Amino acid sequence: MAMGDQLIRDEPKRVHIRTYGCQMNVYDSERMRDALTDSGYVDTDRAEDADLVILNTCHIREKATEKVYSELGRFKARKRENPNLRIAVAGCVAQAEGEEVMRRQPLVDFVVGPQSYHRLAEMVRTDSRETNTDFPRASKFDSLPERSTIQRRASAFLTVQEGCDKFCSFCVVPYTRGAESSRPVESILQEAERLVEQGVREIVLLGQNVNAYHGIGADNRQWSLAEIINRLARIEGLCRIRFTTSHPLDMTDDLIAAFAECDKLMPYLHLPVQTGSDKVLKAMNRRHCAADYLDIIGKIRAARPDILLSGDFIVGFPGESESDFEQTLSIVRQVRYGHAYSFRYSPRPGTPVADRPQVDSAAAADRLGRLQTLLRSQQEMALQSMVGRRLPILFERRGRKRGQLAGKSEYQHAVHCQADDDMLGEVTEVYISSAEANSLSGEIVVA
Ligand code: SAH
Ligand code: SF4
Ligand code: F3S
Numbered sequence: 001m002a003m004g005d006q007l008i009r010d011e012p013k014r015v016h017i018r019t020y021g022c023q024m025n026v027y028d029s030e031r032m033r034d035a036l037t038d039s040g041y042v043d044t045d046r047a048e049d050a051d052l053v054i055l056n057t058c059h060i061r062e063k064a065t066e067k068v069y070s071e072l073g074r075f076k077a078r079k080r081e082n083p084n085l086r087i088a089v090a091g092c093v094a095q096a097e098g099e100e101v102m103r104r105q106p107l108v109d110f111v112v113g114p115q116s117y118h119r120l121a122e123m124v125r126t127d128s129r130e131t132n133t134d135f136p137r138a139s140k141f142d143s144l145p146e147r148s149t150i151q152r153r154a155s156a157f158l159t160v161q162e163g164c165d166k167f168c169s170f171c172v173v174p175y176t177r178g179a180e181s182s183r184p185v186e187s188i189l190q191e192a193e194r195l196v197e198q199g200v201r202e203i204v205l206l207g208q209n210v211n212a213y214h215g216i217g218a219d220n221r222q223w224s225l226a227e228i229i230n231r232l233a234r235i236e237g238l239c240r241i242r243f244t245t246s247h248p249l250d251m252t253d254d255l256i257a258a259f260a261e262c263d264k265l266m267p268y269l270h271l272p273v274q275t276g277s278d279k280v281l282k283a284m285n286r287r288h289c290a291a292d293y294l295d296i297i298g299k300i301r302a303a304r305p306d307i308l309l310s311g312d313f314i315v316g317f318p319g320e321s322e323s324d325f326e327q328t329l330s331i332v333r334q335v336r337y338g339h340a341y342s343f344r345y346s347p348r349p350g351t352p353v354a355d356r357p358q359v360d361s362a363a364a365a366d367r368l369g370r371l372q373t374l375l376r377s378q379q380e381m382a383l384q385s386m387v388g389r390r391l392p393i394l395f396e397r398r399g400r401k402r403g404q405l406a407g408k409s410e411y412q413h414a415v416h417c418q419a420d421d422d423m424l425g426e427v428t429e430v431y432i433s434s435a436e437a438n439s440l441s442g443e444i445v446v447a
Contacts, residue, residue, distance in 0.1 A: 015041040016050035021058025027157040039121040057093035061346035092176035118143030154425040161207030182215035202240035211250040226254035233264040259304035272312035276331030277324035308338035308411040316345040316364030318356035338382035383435035414439040
């Protein structure tokens with residue numbers, strides 16, 4: 001490389017990564033950033049300064065995918081101004097329709113699927129237009145460089161499990177992320193210890209189906225997620241552990257018991273049910289009925305009565321009748337969620353129900369509105385129930401207003417509070433004085 005770019009330019013190259021979709025993409029983006037930093041790139045949050053732009057995409061609903069194409073369209077002018085700008089598409093759209101992305105958008109230089117990020121540094125060095133969406137045998141986790149010492153927030157994601165074998169009939173994840181696979185215990189522990197050394201106080205264990213975790217330990221045995229949590233709890237300096245997202249079928253007794261027994265496991269659980277109708281649950285291939293779900297919720301509440309439950313819902317699944325939908329409202333009333341996401345069904349190419357007749361659009365929109373009104377009122381109740389209490393808050397970042405820090409309660413509510421910067425990364429008792437639509441405010445309790 002006689003006249004390589006690096007030699008001509010004094011400045012290091014800059015990378016701008018945009019992340020869409022779930023927390024696993026947030027984690028992957030961090031790992032990509034670390035890998036590129038290792039290869040001499042500097043991170044920038046301004047796309048206009050970048051030499052390399054990576055869109056880390058989501059394919060879960062049609063809107064998510066369309067966003068990628070419209071975002072790419074916006075880079076057309078920028079690429080005309082700067083012909084050296086390289087644009088990459090990563091994530092689940094890359095995996096699902098990488099070749100189509102290359103055809104539809106000639107300005108894309110390369111496409112890299114979620115299992116191939118360890119090849120990223122090599123791909124940015126070559127000039128060819130390339131699509132890399134293999135599911136290699138070697139895991140990206142073992143081949144990516146160690147996580148760098150970039151200034152970390154107090155809370156960090158750590159992916160322990162990827163892919164999914166559940167094949168819910170609406171979902172693209174088994175196709176975009178591939179078969180379910182769990183990282184070995186030792187590599188998780190090492191990463192966790194390193195994060196804590198870097199100042200992380202809360203670790204959120206991630207997986208598309210995280211409670212199906214069954215990685216191999218140094219003892220050659222398969223560990224459960226509960227065992228990982230209990231082991232992580234022994235790391236000094238780590239204050240809080242969370243995990244997401246879980247499938248009801250994998251909510252094992254040892255994991256439920258961890259909510260009672262492990263102080264560091266936070267009282268918050270995202271456990272999607274999608275619908276309250278047994279008929280729709282069956283058509284979705286969720287492999288449990290509404291009563292099974294309520295049973296599990298009962299056991300979890302027995303173990304940890306104050307737990308805050310969160311969920312996902314799909315309305316307008318093909319064949320959903322008004323009475324099916326009312327069963328969704330009914331299960332929501334029975335569970336009482338503190339937080340939830342709800343979506344209108346979006347037919348995804350390649351999934352088994354994509355071609356079924358759709359629920360009337362106006363009816364689906366009306367149902368989503370009614371469900372969201374109910375969920376919002378439950379969320380407000382959960383927030384209001386915190387007012388007047390003293391709660392331990394982990395301060396994670398500066399707040400929007402001067403002199404303010406933003407943190408999280410054990411129940412994962414965002415909390416804003418006047419506090420000095422040196423409180424960042426500390427768990428402090430806060431008196432909750434008011435609740436807003438999505439967050440709480442309070443004052444530090446002076447001892
Ligand atoms: N593994 C998680 C969900 C991952 S996808 C689980 O099993 O619960 C996140 C959420 O997106 C799902 O829970 C579902 O509510 C929603 N979702 C997935 N596919 C969808 C589709 N085709 N249309 C609408 N919502 C969808
Ligand atoms: Fe998708 Fe979750 Fe079902 Fe897996 S368990 S197919 S990720 S919805
Ligand atoms: Fe989206 Fe892929 Fe996550 S489809 S939700 S980014 S696993």
